[in-house]
Amino acid sequence: MDYLEGLNPEQKAAVLQIKGPVMIIAGAGSGKTRVITYRVAHLIRSGVDSFNILVLTFTNKAAREMRERINHICGPEAKNIWMGTFHSVFAKLLRVEADKIGYPNNFTIYDTDDSKSVLRAILKEMQLDDKLYSVNFVLNRISAAKNNLVGWQEYQNNEQIQADDFSSGRGMLGKIYETYAQRCYRAGAMDFDDLLFKTNELLKKHPEVLNKYQQKFKYLMVDEYQDTNFSQYLIVKRLAAVNENICVVGDDAQSIYAFRGANIQNILNFEKDYPDLKIFKLEQNYRSTQNIVNVANSVIANNKEQLKKNVFSEKETGDKIKVMRAFSDNEEGKLVADAIMQQRSTNGLKWHDFAILYRTNAQSRSMEEALRKNGIPYKIYGGLSFYQRKEIKDLIAYFRLTFNPNDEEALKRVINYPKRGIGDTTVDRIIVAADKNSITPFEVIIEANRYIEKAPASLHAFAAMIQSFQVITKNQSAYEAALHIAQHSGLLKDLYEDKSIEGLNRYENIQELLNGIKEFSEREDIEEKGLDVFMQDVALLTNDDKDKDKDADTVSLMTIHSSKGLEFPQVHIVGLEENLFPSQMSLNSRSDLEEERRLFYVAITRAEYKLTISYATSRFKFGTLISCEPSRFLDEIDAKYLELDFTAKPVSSGSFDDERNAWSRKADTFSKPKAATAPPVKTTSILAKAHVPSPDFKPSDTSNLQVGMQVEHERFGFGKVLTLEGNKPDIKATIFFKEIGQKQLLLKFAKLSIISGVE
Numbered sequence: 001m002d003y004l005e006g007l008n009p010e011q012k013a014a015v016l017q018i019k020g021p022v023m024i025i026a027g028a029g030s031g032k033t034r035v036i037t038y039r040v041a042h043l044i045r046s047g048v049d050s051f052n053i054l055v056l057t058f059t060n061k062a063a064r065e066m067r068e069r070i071n072h073i074c075g076p077e078a079k080n081i082w083m084g085t086f087h088s089v090f091a092k093l094l095r096v097e098a099d100k101i102g103y104p105n106n107f108t109i110y111d112t113d114d115s116k117s118v119l120r121a122i123l124k125e126m127q128l129d130d131k132l133y134s135v136n137f138v139l140n141r142i143s144a145a146k147n148n149l150v151g152w153q154e155y156q157n158n159e160q161i162q163a164d165d166f167s168s169g170r171g172m173l174g175k176i177y178e179t180y181a182q183r184c185y186r187a188g189a190m191d192f193d194d195l196l197f198k199t200n201e202l203l204k205k206h207p208e209v210l211n212k213y214q215q216k217f218k219y220l221m222v223d224e225y226q227d228t229n230f231s232q233y234l235i236v237k238r239l240a241a242v243n244e245n246i247c248v249v250g251d252d253a254q255s256i257y258a259f260r261g262a263n264i265q266n267i268l269n270f271e272k273d274y275p276d277l278k279i280f281k282l283e284q285n286y287r288s289t290q291n292i293v294n295v296a297n298s299v300i301a302n303n304k305e306q307l308k309k310n311v312f313s314e315k316e317t318g319d320k321i322k323v324m325r326a327f328s329d330n331e332e333g334k335l336v337a338d339a340i341m342q343q344r345s346t347n348g349l350k351w352h353d354f355a356i357l358y359r360t361n362a363q364s365r366s367m368e369e370a371l372r373k374n375g376i377p378y379k380i381y382g383g384l385s386f387y388q389r390k391e392i393k394d395l396i397a398y399f400r401l402t403f404n405p406n407d408e409e410a411l412k413r414v415i416n417y418p419k420r421g422i423g424d425t426t427v428d429r430i431i432v433a434a435d436k437n438s439i440t441p442f443e444v445i446i447e448a449n450r451y452i453e454k455a456p457a458s459l460h461a462f463a464a465m466i467q468s469f470q471v472i473t474k475n476q477s478a479y480e481a482a483l484h485i486a487q488h489s490g491l492l493k494d495l496y497e498d499k500s501i502e503g504l505n506r507y508e509n510i511q512e513l514l515n516g517i518k519e520f521s522e523r524e525d526i527e528e529k530g531l532d533v534f535m536q537d538v539a540l541l542t543n544d545d546k547d548k549d550k551d552a553d554t555v556s557l558m559t560i561h562s563s564k565g566l567e568f569p570q571v572h573i574v575g576l577e578e579n580l581f582p583s584q585m586s587l588n589s590r591s592d593l594e595e596e597r598r599l600f601y602v603a604i605t606r607a608e609y610k611l612t613i614s615y616a617t618s619r620f621k622f623g624t625l626i627s628c629e630p631s632r633f634l635d636e637i638d639a640k641y642l643e644l645d646f647t648a649k650p651v652s653s654g655s656f657d658d659e660r661n662a663w664s665r666k667a668d669t670f671s672k673p674k675a676a677t678a679p680p681v682k683t684t685s686i687l688a689k690a691h692v693p694s695p696d697f698k699p700s701d702t703s704n705l706q707v708g709m710q711v712e713h714e715r716f717g718f719g720k721v722l723t724l725e726g727n728k729p730d731i732k733a734t735i736f737f738k739e740i741g742q743k744q745l746l747l748k749f750a751k752l753s754i755i756s757g758v759e
């Protein structure tokens with residue numbers, strides 16, 4: 001069994017234990033994912049049929065990498081394993097079984113945009129206050145209900161839920177949920193949560209289906225088990241009920257999806273569900289240097305709720321963790337870009353050895369800008385997917401409509417794009433007629449004259465076009481059909497005629513999609529190559545799933561949430577500031593704050609050799625510059641592991657040394673765990689306080705002010721005069737301030753001191 005050589009004794013024991021329930025709860029980088037990979041290889045080598053294996057991973061990327069590795073050990077057998085995220089695996093299952101619960105097997109998957117659009121329409125029809133019932137809030141409520149397996153009927157009948165909704169003035173939520181569920185059903189569509197919710201319904205109501213998959217999936221494995229929600233937990237439990245060959249791996253310290261209903265209880269339940277459970281402990285971290293592991297341990301020790309683990313590394317001590325301070329978010333980007341370039345050339349690294357991790361998507365802007373300026377290639381993971389771009393969604397909406405004419409969101413998207421004279425009022429009338437006659441909007445359109453007064457002729461033409469697409473897709477290859485639809489819908493022409501740079505980009509994106517479909521229709525390793533198969537699960541794809549840029553040498557940018565399970569030689573965690581990380585939303589309860597801390601733990605433990613943390617003392621947020629304080633998480637790191645790099649000088653004179661001294665003292669004093677209490681919100685406008693005027697500051701006589709002069713403003717700091725306009729006494733000066741950018745001031749009121757003449 002030389003293929004098991006790369007495992008330590010505990011890992012090996014867990015791999016060899018192929019019968020019965022197994023749980024591995026272990027620290028970051030201890031080889032949990034590796035154990036799953038080797039376990040699958042071992043199952044196949046031991047004669048288990050690869051068709052009988054189900055592996056649930058956190059990302060499609062993880063599944064792909066695992067499959068490659070297994071393929072390496074076991075050859076093409078690896079292809080038959082069902083392996084992927086919960087959503088993609090159960091979408092696949094529902095494609096076969098959906099008819100049993102009343103859905104078409106070619107059901108559409110509504111992405112978040114589609115779901116929101118359905119809800120928006122419902123809220124409008126019900127004339128509800130869009131502040132009280134904001135679309136995001138309502139969608140979260142419905143999502144939470146589904147993930148706890150509460151259907152709309154149960155939602156409406158549950159006294160506790162109803163009492164809560166009424167007391168918050170949102171008594172209509174139950175009705176909205178009902179209407180939403182019915183709209184999706186009528187459209188033959190499932191949203192993301194439905195993929196799990198309906199799978200549960202299917203397995204519960206149809207014992208014969210459950211039995212079929214219990215027989216099929218004789219061996220189950222779940223990675224990142226700490227982040228499963230109730231709905232996922234129950235699917236796994238049902239499928240494993242007969243054979244009980246189930247192995248779950250996870251780390252309670254990395255549970256970061258509680259806000260989405262993930263439940264640490266699932267780990268504890270597991271012991272109750274399977275009394276003869278075998279538990280394996282892995283303690284050695286193989287990923288990171290000792291310093292990095294120690295820092296991670298010292299941070300997570302501040303959490304009260306955790307299962308005790310002793311994680312250690314036997315790699316070298318490694319560099320200390322560098323902390324960089326910047327004076328603005330843009331400068332932080334620059335510091336990070338400089339550090340990456342310097343490290344790359346000193347150590348002969350590749351761009352793909354670096355990752356930049358942030359708490360919120362919005363932070364990517366300043367990073368991207370700095371990387372672009374320096375010509376550093378990068379890729380944003382988990383951001384707006386290729387498949388989420390407008391032009392791609394438009395073309396895919398035509399495909400969706402072709403295969404499922406009941407798909408209402410696809411219909412709304414393209415019925416008047418490109419423009420064909422079908423206005424919003426007509427669309428509203430179609431929907432009303434559909435509701436009234438209990439038929440689908442597309443059925444209304446087919447017989448428009450019967451259902452709508454003075455129906456525009458273009459409606460008939462539109463219906464005929466979609467029907468002609470249905471014929472084409474039956475008779476032609478995926479690529480030919482897709483090209484036909486792109487051309488005959490008028491979409492390609494519309495984009496071609498737009499000669500702006502964006503228009504050109506959009507046109508190229510469509511070409512890229514068509515190329516992708518062409519490659520797909522020429523693949524030799526799959527049987528089903530129709531356009532319907534190609535686009536079945538596009539809604540589940542993210543931009544990491546596009547094969548094309550898989551091997552590109554780029555710096556990776558992503559939120560910490562999407563970095564789970566990954567590793568990089570060098571990691572930058574940026575934006576370590578109060579109210580950003582920990583986020584402002586998390587400061588009201590200990591459990592939320594602990595989740596933020598786990599998130600920080602996840603971020604730290606992605607790094608193999610070098611970890612750099614940075615923060616900015618001011619940052620643009622919602623269009624205003626605010627001043628920021630270093631995150632409390634920095635204080636929690638034992639100072640002996642840190643190397644402070646405060647070499648970046650403030651642009652204007654300030655309390656630089658004071659701040660440094662204060663911060664170093666803090667790092668010494670506060671390295672021990674301290675109670676997590678929410679501080680008052682400290683965000684203040686920098687305009688109100690940032691600049692400390694020079695000691696000898698006094699407003700000058702500005703009557704002789706000239707363009708090009710250097711000035712100091714009492715509050716805005718140092719700047720240079722760009723233009724002077726108007727006549728005395730109402731002269732307006734436009735001044736570029738180093739800290740806050742350009743501003744126009746009325747001179748007679750401006751508190752300015754002239755510090756030097758024209759350069």
Ligand SMILES: Nc1ncnc2c1ncn2[C@@H]1O[C@H](COP(=O)(O)OP(=O)(O)OP(=O)(O)O)[C@@H](O)[C@H]1O
Pocket residue numbers: 006007008011026027028029030031032033034035251254285286287564565566567605
């Ligand atoms: N026994 C071992 N010998 C050498 N390298 C190992 C061993 N076990 C794990 N590794 C390596 O350590 C790194 C971390 O392993 P892996 O990703 O499986 O950990 P994990 O526990 O899943 O981490 P995370 O909690 O971040 O998901 C990987 O690069 C893996 O190849």
Ligand SMILES: [Mg+2]
Pocket residue numbers: 032033034223565
């Ligand atoms: Mg892992």
